[in-house]
Amino acid sequence: MKFPSMAEADGRTLGDEEVAAVERVIRSGMLNSVWGTEARELEREVARMYGSRHAIACSSGTAALHLSVVAAAPDPGDEIITTPITDFGTVAPILAQNAVPVFADVDPSDGNLDPGAVAALIGPRTRAIMAVHLFGAPARIHELRALADENGLTLIEDCAQAWLAELPGGGLAGTTGHVACLSLQQWKHITCGDGGVAITRDEELARRMRLFSDKGWDRAAGRSHAAFGLNYRMSELQAAVARAQLAKLPGVLAARRRTALQLMDALKDQPGIRLPRPQGHAWWLFPIVCPGGDAPELAAHLATAGVPARAGYLAQPLNRAPVWEARIYGTARYPLDGYTPNPCPRAERMVDRTLLVIDWNENYTSGHVEAIAQEMARYRGRA
DSSP states (O other): OOOOOTTSGGGSOOSHHHHHHHHHHHHHTOOOTTTOSHHHHHHHHHHHHHTOSEEEEESOHHHHHHHHHHHHOOOTTOEEEEOSSSOGGGTHHHHHTTOEEEEOOBOTTTOOBOHHHHHHHOOTTEEEEEEEOGGGOOOOHHHHHHHHHHHTOEEEEEOTTOTTOBOTTSOBTTSSSSEEEEEOSTTSSSOSSSOEEEEESOHHHHHHHHHHHBTTBOGGGSSOBOSOOOBOOOOHHHHHHHHHHHHHHHHHHHHHHHHHHHHHHHHTTOTTOBOOOOTTOOOSEEEEEOTTSOHHHHHHHHHHTTOOEEESSSSSOGGGOGGGGSOSBTTBOTTOTTOOOOOOHHHHHIIIIIEEEEEOOTTOOHHHHHHHHHHHHHHHHHO
């Protein structure tokens, strides 16, 4: 059985609406968002969806995260606490601002930041906490916000994998932190190839992010550069496609949730696995924890049977990535002189032995669910 893939048309919701959006922009003659209308409309639509005062569209999810670090305004050498189980796009902006990533361990049930581990690492140079809603599962963001408020820190939510994930007690992931970041990259719930959006309710944080995304250019003051910045502008073509995709997002989430709950039900009695908590989950991937440590063997069995599964999600957690032995700033090591990432034993065990992820897709059917469940049962029958 073939599983739809987000790398191909059968696993995406791209269609006539996106074609019409691209044609609309091309026929307008204006592809640049400074003078166009599509990016500003996308910002208004995302802000309305999330109940946020401000949304800043930019060129990628990583760019959105960079804007969030700029908003937090760390001094060189300040620390930002984050998770070792995430894409490097979470960590790269910390380094880009000459800040230091401090890795906190995770809850082994879902791979999200453990607030207790975060609390133990807060020190005099801590400037922010960057939480990731991993695979679409809501992190313990209210506890992290309490920590941030107690210590005068900025809380950043990386929602790249968690469009419309719902928090316990109500509200969306991305609405508790000071800044939240969304991704429109090829593999996300909705896509314009690459693109991102940063959202905030704070006027000053929005001002910093918008300036930085446009080379520090205060457009209201003429050709005047009010601050340092880069060009992280989203194009009108990206924005037009993103707007068409945004309209489809509720349907994408509903379809993913429907089949994920079917698989949850099919696997509920299988031994040797721990299933995710479904409440509020956005199901970017379907994660399974194997407490016995046989995730690599189970993933290999599933992959051989044609199920798009892999162990660990990452080759190694980011606190063990080879980048820390590389030269990041030419020959200088500052602010990483003598830097050794914290050990995170629970994250390391998850990536090495217990975490398995199955690609998930809005175009999966009950047949795909049944095929996965059958192969899981076959593996357990042989083990």
